[in-house]
Amino acid sequence: MLLLQLIINGIQVGALYGLTAVGFSLIFGATKIFHFAHGASFAISAYVFYYLYAVLLVWWPISILAACIVVVVFGIALDRYVYGPIQSTDGSFFTIFVGSFGVAVVIQNLIGTIFGRGFISVPSALSKSVELVPGLYVAPTAGIAVVAAVTCFVALQLFLSKTNIGIALRALSESPGLVRTFGLNPRAVSTCAFALGSVLVVPAAVLTSMTSGLNAAIGGRVMLISVAATIVGGVGSLRGAACAGLLLGIAENLALWRFDPQWSEAVTFLILFAFIVLRPSGFFGRVVTS
């Protein structure tokens, strides 16, 4: 029963990892910007939801919508006012990374100043597990996490394949020049990538605020998982990032079956290391030859 419990826990955690990883992968794949502040987006949306829903007692759909709006504005503002100016000079990949890292640190400290650096959580009956069969506990949040992940992923795939802006996004990752040739502005398409990638963290942020709770430094962990899932899944592959997020969540929990909890995080990096050595292109990434 312990094994089954760990698999179910892993699916719930993996679904949330997948959602955050897909957002990061979308932005990185389309714009080649190492958006380290993706973790900050997660923290912002989680704290906005917490403040509205748990403190001001705003109706939950409105709270989630507000979290979406704030995080999209944050993502677009970063693209326009931080990454854009750096790219318009001779900003290297590393300069952009440092800029993004700086923003993440500032946001973490701002959140700590405003909300305190301690632990907070959104009280919800949805996070309370019920015993389905003897010894097997499942919380409603587990089902919501899986449904939210599948829905978001399917909706994203449809958007990328059926809409003009979605196709432009895919084209941007291939060739910004080609996007310009077709009369589109790569900067506008990039902004769209940031808006989409940012909004994808909201379901995971909301569910995390209910299940494991929040602290000001939570963005760092989110970022770590997103990068690992993006590499394991194959850089630029959204399907790969989603599957890798799920794999990491399940592996992290399954490690508990035989090892101490302190080794479960090491499993993430063991998988990452194995992929880098044995399959550098990841699950679904393309092999690049020079």
Add this chain to the structure above:
Amino acid sequence: MLLLRKVAVLAFSLLVSSAGRASAEDFRIGAIFPLSGANADYGDLYMGATELAVSHLNDAKFLGGKLSIAYEDSQALPQQGVIAMNKLVNVEKVSYVLSAFTGVSKAISTTAARSHTVAVNGGGVGPDLAELGEYFWNVIPLANFEVRAMAPYLVQKRGLKRFVLVYVDDPLGQSIKRELESSLPSLGAVLAEALSVPSNAQQFSGVAARVRDAKPDVVYIASFGAQQSQIIKQLRDNGVTQQLASYSGFAIPAIASLPEAKGALFTTQRIDWNSGDPVTKRFTREYQAKTNRAPTAYAANYYNAVLLFGTLASALQKAGLPITGKNLLAKRREIGTFDLVGGRVTFEKDGTIRSAMQISEVDGEPAVVEIVAAP
């Protein structure tokens, strides 16, 4: 021109040295607290108490000059603690430093010993802290005493014999594990499972599954800061209904206000907040007024640590001796017993104190359920 430059340098040097003499009556001690990161709640709590003690000493003109504290942020990380300690010793030139957290305290102890700087811990409870040399003092009973108070209570008075330990893998957690392993068999109890978690872990649903699988009567949590709140919440959310117990790490407002922590038991040193002794009475009244929260053992410890410096420095002044780490140590050994918050305290030879312990239950504000005499 060269002569003029030399005169100017000489004049500037004289000016600087005379300025130094003018402020020589003022005193500065150091404090290495977690002021940012996941454990900043503790730093905030400690600072409320140290600032109150400083204002009490300065208002009473206890020392010849004004006392102030140079705060450095350790983030509760040993590496940051060492950087802070080096700055306090080499730049600020302090002879007395307040320390917190077991890992940080152990890391700074070598610098304290080498530079003959007194380091006083009021928050870390790892038993190893009793073995860090003569310049390292503890104004808090260490975790071995806490476990020795809690384990017999749980076994004999509550009838809970099967323990599971969830501990952060650091010197504190490891020492609590050792203490439980050695003390439970003699009580007729068993440590069924000991699950170590890294200090930055935030996901504990899997840990809860392991805890449930071990079928414990009681779950002892040895973590701190934001993480221990996350452990409690996730254990409760994931079907762990058994009694929770811990050490003095639970004596913070964040735990008192966490609904899932209701009913959890934890140990601290015995302090009667309604005591009639004037030091305790004044601290209790003014701490509440200043910080708008109930006093805790941690706050009392850091208030005591500053008060201890005031007492020793004042005695050295009266004896016409400079306030150095060496002289502070000699004076502490000479005086031996001090009137602090919580009553009269005597230092052991190893620089630690022993006191009666109390077991409290989280129920909004913690309520004392048992008092255990000093060992």
